[in-house]
Amino acid sequence: MTEEKKKLKVAFPHMGLIYIAWSAALRKIGVEPYIPPYTSKRTLSLGTKNSPEAICLPYKLIMGNFIEAIEGGADYVAMITSPGCCRLGEYGAGINHALEDMGYKANYIELTLYDGINGMLDFLKRVSGKTDYILFIRAIVLAIRKVFLLDDLQARLSYCRAREKVYGSSEKAFKKALKIVDEAMNTRQMNKAKKLAFAEMNKVELDENRDVLHVDITGEIYLVCDKFSNQDILKELGKMGVETRKSLTVSGFLKDAIIPKIFRKGETHLQRANRLAKPYLMRDIGGDALECVSDVAYADERGIDGIIHISPFTCMPEIMSQNIFPAMRENCDVPILPLIMDEQTGKAGYLTRLEAFVDLMRRRKRKLEIEKRNSQQTTNV
Numbered sequence: 001m002t003e004e005k006k007k008l009k010v011a012f013p014h015m016g017l018i019y020i021a022w023s024a025a026l027r028k029i030g031v032e033p034y035i036p037p038y039t040s041k042r043t044l045s046l047g048t049k050n051s052p053e054a055i056c057l058p059y060k061l062i063m064g065n066f067i068e069a070i071e072g073g074a075d076y077v078a079m080i081t082s083p084g085c086c087r088l089g090e091y092g093a094g095i096n097h098a099l100e101d102m103g104y105k106a107n108y109i110e111l112t113l114y115d116g117i118n119g120m121l122d123f124l125k126r127v128s129g130k131t132d133y134i135l136f137i138r139a140i141v142l143a144i145r146k147v148f149l150l151d152d153l154q155a156r157l158s159y160c161r162a163r164e165k166v167y168g169s170s171e172k173a174f175k176k177a178l179k180i181v182d183e184a185m186n187t188r189q190m191n192k193a194k195k196l197a198f199a200e201m202n203k204v205e206l207d208e209n210r211d212v213l214h215v216d217i218t219g220e221i222y223l224v225c226d227k228f229s230n231q232d233i234l235k236e237l238g239k240m241g242v243e244t245r246k247s248l249t250v251s252g253f254l255k256d257a258i259i260p261k262i263f264r265k266g267e268t269h270l271q272r273a274n275r276l277a278k279p280y281l282m283r284d285i286g287g288d289a290l291e292c293v294s295d296v297a298y299a300d301e302r303g304i305d306g307i308i309h310i311s312p313f314t315c316m317p318e319i320m321s322q323n324i325f326p327a328m329r330e331n332c333d334v335p336i337l338p339l340i341m342d343e344q345t346g347k348a349g350y351l352t353r354l355e356a357f358v359d360l361m362r363r364r365k366r367k368l369e370i371e372k373r374n375s376q377q378t379t380n381v
C-alpha cells in the first residue's frame with residue numbers, strides 16, 4: 001500500500017462500546033479509524049429510510065452508521081459478519097448493494113468472525129496493505145483485551161449504579177474509566193489502564209446494604225449490547241435499584257468464536273447453552289436463540305430475581321425462543337419480561353413495563369423471604 005493509501009479511513013458500525021476495541025486495533029497497525037457519530041435518531045431515520053421495511057432493527061442501525069460514516073469521510077466501511085440460519089448471513093450483501101444503489105463510493109469490506117484468527121489476520125492485511133503478522137497479532141490481542149476489560153467494567157458499572165449514593169456518580173466514573181482504556185495501546189499500558197479504570201470505579205460511594213434486585217439481560221446480542229437500540233435498559237434498571245448482568249457479551253462471543261480452547265477458562269456460553277437448552281430446543285436455530293433459552297434455565301438455576309429478553313421486531317430466532325419460554329415455566333420459576341424493539345418503540349410505555357416488572361419482582365422476593373422464614377420457624381418448632 002502506498003503512503004497515500006495509508007491515510008485511508010476505515011469505519012465499523014457501532015454496537016455498544018466495541019468501537020474502542022476496533023479503533024485501537026486499526027491504530028496499532030497504522031490505519032486511521034473513522035468512528036461514526038454514536039447511533040442517534042438521525043442514524044435510525046437514515047437507516048430506516050434506506051432499508052427493507054421488515055428487516056430487523058440492527059440492520060437498519062448499521063445501515064445508518066455506514067451512511068453517516070461515508071458522509072463523514074470514511075473510505076472503507078467494514079462489516080462484521082458471520083454465517084447463520086437467520087438474516088445475519090445476508091446482511092453484508094444487502095447493505096453493500098444498497099450503498100452502491102445510493103451512489104456511495106466507499107469501499108465495502110467484510111470481517112467474517114467465524115473464520116477465527118485467520119479471518120482477522122486477512123482483514124488486517126487487506127485494510128493496511130501490510131504483511132506484518134506479528135503486528136497483526138499484537139493488534140488482535142490488544143482489541144481482545146480491551147473487549148474483556150470493557151465487559152468487566154460494565155459489570156462493575158451495573159453493580160455500582162444500583163447502589164450509588166449520589167445519582168449519576170457511577171456513570172461519571174465509568175466515562176473516565178473508558179477514556180483510560182481507550183488510550184492504552186500496548187500490554188504495559190493495558191495493565192496500568194485496568195488498575196486505573198477500576199480505581200476510578202471504586203471511588204463511587206456505595207450503599208452496600210441497599211436491597212438490590214438481580215436481573216439477567218438476554219436476547220439478541222446487538223440489542224443486549226447496544227444502549228441506543230435497547231433504550232439504555234441497564235441504566236434505567238440501575239435507577240430502579242436493579243443490578244443487571246448481560247448474558248450476552250462480546251467477550252463471551254469471542255470465547256466461543258475466536259479464542260483457542262487452550263486459552264479459555266471454564267464453560268463458555270455456547271457450551272452452557274448446549275447443556276441447558278437441550279430439553280427445550282434441540283439445535284441452533286440461528287441468532288442467539290439457543291443461548292437465550294439456556295439463559296432462562298441458568299437464571300432459574302441461580303435463583304435470581306428475574307430475566308429480561310430483548311429482541312428486535314421480526315427477529316426470527318428470537319420469535320422462536322420467546323415461544324419456548326411459556327413451556328419452560330413448568331421447570332423454571334423465574335419471572336421473564338420479553339421486550340420487542342423497533343424504530344417505533346416509545347420510551348414512556350417501555351419504562352412503564354420495566355417499572356411494573358421491577359414491582360412484581362420486589363413483591364415476589366418479599367413473598368419468598370416470608371415463606372422461607374416461616375418454614376424455618378416451623379422446622380425450629
Ligand code: SF4
Nearest residue numbers: 056086088287315316
Ligand atoms: S438474530 Fe435476529 S436481529 Fe440478528 S440478524 Fe438474525 S434475524 Fe436479524
